[in-house]
Amino acid sequence: MALMPAFGVASALLIFAGVAKWRSPESARYALALVGRRVPRSAVRALGAAETGLGAVALARPGTITASAVALAYGAFLVFIVTLLRSADRPASCGCFGDVESGAGAVHAALNGVGMSVAVLAAIAPPPGLGWILTRVPLIAAPLAIGIATAAFAAYLAFTAFPLAWRSYSSDAPT
Secondary structure, three states: OOOHHHHHHHHHHHHHHHHHHHHHHHHHHHHHHOOOOOOOHHHHHHHHHHHHHHHHHHHOOOOHHHHHHHHHHHHHHHHHHHEEEEEEEOOOEOOOOOOOOOOOOOHHHHHHHHHHHHHHHHHHHOEEEEEEOOOOOOOHHHHHEEEHHHHHHHHHHHHHHHHHHHOOOOOOOOO
């Protein structure tokens, strides 16, 4: 049960990223082109739909199979970010969250590694689904639901806003 909030956040991020890719596939297409993979807009949208579906199923019914799929997704994202970092001469947007400018970097790779690790642990010992929260007393359910939603938004900001903010403080930024 202790793993449920962290796995909920990892699954919610898949939903956020999937919807964003479906709505705005161009950044992901550009990032994929930087690593030598030219794909049509429809392929990025299909990836976004798959991410959204996986995240929703994992939130509702976490189990060994769904958690393993989430771990594989985060592992693939980690490999992609590392590949993008090695091939790009500048901080490139990864396209993870659609047209939101989120630069790929070491923090981004580390966050994907954390998501993958949480999902591996969930595959070993599956946490309860979101429906479990509804079986708790309101004084526990409400803060838990709010906490998961807030942590998911904070993780989204860590992927999107943090890289831009960090670059603005770098030594080579104009003063």
